[in-house]
Amino acid sequence: MADLQLKKVVKRFGAAEVIHGIDLEIADGEFVVFVGPSGCGKSTLLRMIAGLEEISDGEILIDGEVMNNVSAAKRGLSMVFQSYALYPHMSVRKNLAFGLETMKVPKAQINELVSNAAEILQINELLDRKPGQLSGGQRQRVAIGRAIVREPRIFLFDEPLSNLDAELRMQMRVEINRLHRRLGATMIFVTHDQVEAMTLADRMVVLRKGVVEQVGSPLDLYNHPANMFVAGFIGSPRMNFLKGRVGEVDGRQATLELDVGRKVQTTFAEPPRPGQPITLGVRPEDLIAAAPDEALLSGEAQITEQLGGETYVYISLSDGSMITVEIKGQAGVKAGERLDLAIADGKFHVFGEDEAVIHHG
Amino acid sequence: MPARQGRLVRFWRRNGAGYMFLLPWLIGFFGLTLGPALASLYLSFTNYDLLRPPQWTGLDNIKYALFNDVKLRHSLSVTFQYVIFGVPMRLAVALGLAMILDRSVRGVGFYRAAFYLPSLLGASVAISVMWRQLFGAEGLINTLLFLATGWQGPSWISHPDYALWTLIALNVWQFGSPMIIFLAGLRQIPEDLYEAASMDGASGWRQFRKITLPLLAPVIFFNLVLQTIEAFKAFTQAYIISGGQGWPADSTLFYSLYLYIEAFANFRMGYASLLAWILLLIIGAFTALAFWTSKYWVYYEDESR
Ligand SMILES: Nc1ncnc2c1ncn2[C@@H]1O[C@H](COP(=O)(O)OP(=O)(O)OP(=O)(O)O)[C@@H](O)[C@H]1O
Numbered sequence: 001m002a003d004l005q006l007k008k009v010v011k012r013f014g015a016a017e018v019i020h021g022i023d024l025e026i027a028d029g030e031f032v033v034f035v036g037p038s039g040c041g042k043s044t045l046l047r048m049i050a051g052l053e054e055i056s057d058g059e060i061l062i063d064g065e066v067m068n069n070v071s072a073a074k075r076g077l078s079m080v081f082q083s084y085a086l087y088p089h090m091s092v093r094k095n096l097a098f099g100l101e102t103m104k105v106p107k108a109q110i111n112e113l114v115s116n117a118a119e120i121l122q123i124n125e126l127l128d129r130k131p132g133q134l135s136g137g138q139r140q141r142v143a144i145g146r147a148i149v150r151e152p153r154i155f156l157f158d159e160p161l162s163n164l165d166a167e168l169r170m171q172m173r174v175e176i177n178r179l180h181r182r183l184g185a186t187m188i189f190v191t192h193d194q195v196e197a198m199t200l201a202d203r204m205v206v207l208r209k210g211v212v213e214q215v216g217s218p219l220d221l222y223n224h225p226a227n228m229f230v231a232g233f234i235g236s237p238r239m240n241f242l243k244g245r246v247g248e249v250d251g252r253q254a255t256l257e258l259d260v261g262r263k264v265q266t267t268f269a270e271p272p273r274p275g276q277p278i279t280l281g282v283r284p285e286d287l288i289a290a291a292p293d294e295a296l297l298s299g300e301a302q303i304t305e306q307l308g309g310e311t312y313v314y315i316s317l318s319d320g321s322m323i324t325v326e327i328k329g330q331a332g333v334k335a336g337e338r339l340d341l342a343i344a345d346g347k348f349h350v351f352g353e354d355e356a357v358i359h360h361g
Numbered sequence: 362m363p364a365r366q367g368r369l370v371r372f373w374r375r376n377g378a379g380y381m382f383l384l385p386w387l388i389g390f391f392g393l394t395l396g397p398a399l400a401s402l403y404l405s406f407t408n409y410d411l412l413r414p415p416q417w418t419g420l421d422n423i424k425y426a427l428f429n430d431v432k433l434r435h436s437l438s439v440t441f442q443y444v445i446f447g448v449p450m451r452l453a454v455a456l457g458l459a460m461i462l463d464r465s466v467r468g469v470g471f472y473r474a475a476f477y478l479p480s481l482l483g484a485s486v487a488i489s490v491m492w493r494q495l496f497g498a499e500g501l502i503n504t505l506l507f508l509a510t511g512w513q514g515p516s517w518i519s520h521p522d523y524a525l526w527t528l529i530a531l532n533v534w535q536f537g538s539p540m541i542i543f544l545a546g547l548r549q550i551p552e553d554l555y556e557a558a559s560m561d562g563a564s565g566w567r568q569f570r571k572i573t574l575p576l577l578a579p580v581i582f583f584n585l586v587l588q589t590i591e592a593f594k595a596f597t598q599a600y601i602i603s604g605g606q607g608w609p610a611d612s613t614l615f616y617s618l619y620l621y622i623e624a625f626a627n628f629r630m631g632y633a634s635l636l637a638w639i640l641l642l643i644i645g646a647f648t649a650l651a652f653w654t655s656k657y658w659v660y661y662e663d664e665s666r
């Protein structure tokens with residue numbers, strides 16, 4: 001168990017810089033999730049923490065101690081790989097014991113630690129099998145078991161669930177959550193699945209192209225995205241973005257004129273500049289049906305997706321752009337039907353030209 | 362019998378073309394491999410000097426080989442030394458270099474070719490001649506030794522205590538083909554296993570012992586069997602370097618060289634045939650031993666044990 005600090009961490013592969021000076025602090029016992037689209041540098045950052053990639057610039061500190069020149073073997077962390085990376089020639093028991101044997105832990109103690117871990121992960125009956133004789137979910141458990149027997153200072157997970165089917169993913173997610181509470185250990189988890197991220201994280205770190213876009217609790221990021229990227233990345237279906245500009249401004253009161261649709265009134269923290277281009281972001285669940293004369297937007301339903309508990313309707317606006325509306329329950333909207341929509345309770349975000357947020361609703 | 366003939370005709374119609382394609386190989390196999398092998402099995406029980414027809418002598422050849430032939434025993438001991446030292450050393454060098462090449466990225470192609478070259482040349486007469494020069498009294502090795510230490514070395518090639526070792530050195534120097542096979546084997550081991558092992562705190566040496574060796578075992582086994590067979594059959598180098606006689610003082614009298622001398626210098630074709638069969642049995646026994654022990658140290662990925 002330990003805390004972790006990244007100071008201006010940079011990673012270059014040859015001439016290509018893929019991590020551009022990341023600062024981050026992770027407290028002892030925290031569950032932090034790195035999310036971001038493919039290729040944004042999540043794995044690279046995690047592997048730098050693990051000691052599997054060299055740190056090109058900046059510093060990584062564990063418990064205040066600089067780790068840059070400490071080898072992976074000596075950092076006392078453990079990692080669960082996306083590929084599981086189980087030793088194929090060793091039994092499950094040997095896989096779990098390998099790290100302990102390396103540390104020259106006495107035999108009796110190894111047996112105890114291994115059966116403890118096997119107990120927690122319910123892999124008792126599998127101990128004498130080889131990894132090749134296990135299902136994907138069982139391998140996953142063994143991989144996690146191998147990480148926990150060593151009682152590492154920090155757990156690192158690199159998309160450990162991405163090879164599992166939906167049901168198992170959910171199950172393992174719950175188990176990892178439980179494991180975190182039980183062990184109280186610091187955990188860093190990489191995923192590009194935002195449901196995984198939202199459900200597991202104490203804090204999420206959203207990465208894009210090697211830069212941290214925002215750090216915060218899942219709901220914080222959901223409710224107060226710092227920019228259009230985070231707003232669009234978190235939440236499913238995606239937030240709708242509508243282009244427009246600032247109309248009349250009266251003190252902190254301003255009118256927003258959307259390219260498609262009517263005007264919206266709102267109060268800014270700081271008065272915006274009249275005529276300034278903006279993007280208005282509204283989540284699909286915050287769009288509600290309205291009377292035609294009160295509607296902000298109207299369009300024609302194109303596709304309806306019934307999920308049982310909710311319904312997604314894809315609507316084309318007059319300029320051809322598409323927006324998504326989420327309706328609770330099973331709404332019988334037909335293709336071609338006209339819908340008039342308003343925003344519930346002024347729940348929208350406004351982003352400036354640089355995509356940074358200028359107003360939260 | 363027309364019915365039977367009909368079947369034959371039909372068989373020929375259906376498969377004849379295929380057998381025609383096989384014909385060159387079939388002729389080769391029966392005419393040049395199986396035929397001579399069976400003939401030599403028969404000759405093993407005869408006296409045959411090429412001039413007179415073979416004379417059946419029953420078990421005389423075998424008795425002589427087992428109880429009286431001192432030279433046979435000596436040549437076996439030379440060959441065993443060659444195999445027991447030469448093969449593991451060659452494999453160790455091959456594996457070591459393969460691991461170095463596997464890690465480095467730049468110029469691998471060049472080094473791979475450069476290291477492989479000796480294997481292409483190794484069994485040739487020219488290289489054996491060169492080896493003689495290298496390890497002779499005035500050879501390059503001694504010149505270098507003299508320059509480095511001021512000590513005048515013996516003629517390694519003509520000293521009974523060292524001659525065999527120059528041949529073993531020549532054998533080790535031809536590590537190219539097992540190296541290429543090791544390299545291919547190393548490439549098969551997923552990188553993330555090493556990463557997992559280093560997260561588990563394992564040092565390079567422990568990773569080598571616990572990951573590389575076991576996962577490479579099938580390849581090591583393959584190389585071991587192949588190289589052992591090859592070493593048992595070693596002939597050209599010994600023939601050239603020892604002047605065709607196993608010089609000095611029979612210290613390089615390899616089994617195959619002894620066999621050759623018996624056959625083509627002493628014209629005891631019958632006895633030489635027996636020697637060939639004995640070599641076959643020895644190689645067979647070694648291979649069988651390797652296969653039998655392999656289940657204790659070779660792990661195959663697709664195996665559920
Ligand atoms: N060994 C390498 N050499 C050169 N470039 C690399 C190397 N490893 C990663 N990269 C580059 O670094 C960037 C970040 O890669 P990384 O694997 O960290 O992405 P990721 O966020 O984990 O993506 P994913 O979600 O697909 O796993 C990518 O642009 C990738 O091409």
Ligand SMILES: [Mg+2]
Pocket residue numbers: 042043044159
């Ligand atoms: Mg990745």
